[in-house]
């Protein structure tokens with residue numbers, strides 16, 4: 001039973017100095033400090049439960065998202081949680097349609113990241129109050145209720161609420177068996193932890209062979225800055241993992257459209273399953289052109305981690321511009337908007353392979369993809385979820401990986417809650433970690 005009035009919203013600028021060791025580096029983001037605008041909601045209910053939510057950032061700019069969260073706060077404060085989730089579509093629309101704030105969006109950029117952070121906190125609180133992990137809350141939810149969380153505005157030309165209902169109704173068949181399958185085997189994952197662009201050849205080789213020993217069979221490598229480096233690094237990886245294991249490549253938006261096609265033709269010998277973010281994430285027709293050009297080489301296009309919203313995903317699907325769709329739990333407007341994208345992907349028959357990693361993205365998105373398998377896609381064909389082995393120790397309920405698969409979370413909530421000590425130490429710029437680092441840098 002949902003209860004309580006939201007009495008407090010606090011937001012923290014948390015940063016982790018991952019750039020010091022090149023973790024997370026790619027052809028466009030050479031020095032990312034994995035960071036989060038971390039939101040905590042408190043209510044006047046006696047249960048003392050808190051809703052925790054976050055959105056992922058790369059260091060600088062987190063303060064901008066924190067400001068945007070504070071600007072959204074009046075929409076939540078003093079609201080009854082029951083009223084929010086009882087008309088979640090209306091509440092989502094209220095947040096994203098604020099007559100003044102939407103001018104600096106709408107449904108994109110810092111203000112949409114802030115929307116994701118606060119709504120992720122609402123979902124965490126809802127799931128905690130129901131005593132279920134978020135994926136289970138979604139799986140058990142009546143389809144009509146689930147659909148009442150989605151804003152269908154701008155997507156009814158490809159997916160009506162009735163069509164979405166039919167998809168969910170079909171998904172009821174075999175649901176129990178699929179839930180059991182998840183509980184015993186988990187959801188297949190791939191690793192990006194071995195081959196960040198800033199890693200040396202020695203490190204890359206060592207990490208790939210360790211990952212192989214740990215049972216990983218799918219690997220992603222960063223490419224796009226220098227072709228000769230890419231060829232050497234991909235050769236090294238193939239030498240370690242062999243010809244049969246799955247390899248994906250990620251250019252993080254580095255190329256123009258013709259350059260993407262030419263570059264990938266040169267990397268085709270390493271048999272990548274996909275090239276991720278080959279060009280500007282807003283260039284839908286560019287992605288379509290690359291998809292068409294690379295299809296004869298057996299290389300698909302994957303994108304999504306910087307797709308602003310459901311409309312961009314709609315058009316990517318309409319234009320046959322992607323073969324693997326990468327939802328992101330903190331870029332789109334929380335679970336609400338991700339649900340609409342999962343349903344559109346199902347309608348278009350495009351596999352969803354979520355973006356994860358960062359700080360907390362694995363913790364969150366595992367819930368969405370496990371729900372997707374049980375209630376929507378009902379398939380594991382061509383599907384896997386990204387995994388990155390950084391910063392899980394800061395979460396109260398960290399992901400559990402077994403035999404390269406995500407095991408369904410058991411704790412109530414959205415796995416978003418961070419340890420108090422981690423929050424204290426990583427606040428920017430006053431937490432212990434930053435005080436020391438900034439002092440050492442002479443700041």
Ligand SMILES: C[C@H](O)[C@@H](O)CC(=O)C(=O)O
Nearest residue numbers: 024025026029032192357
């Ligand atoms: C800056 C991030 O680490 C980015 O490289 C992550 C990414 O593209 C991915 O995980 O995929």
Ligand SMILES: [Mg+2]
Nearest residue numbers: 250276277305
């Ligand atoms: Mg990527």
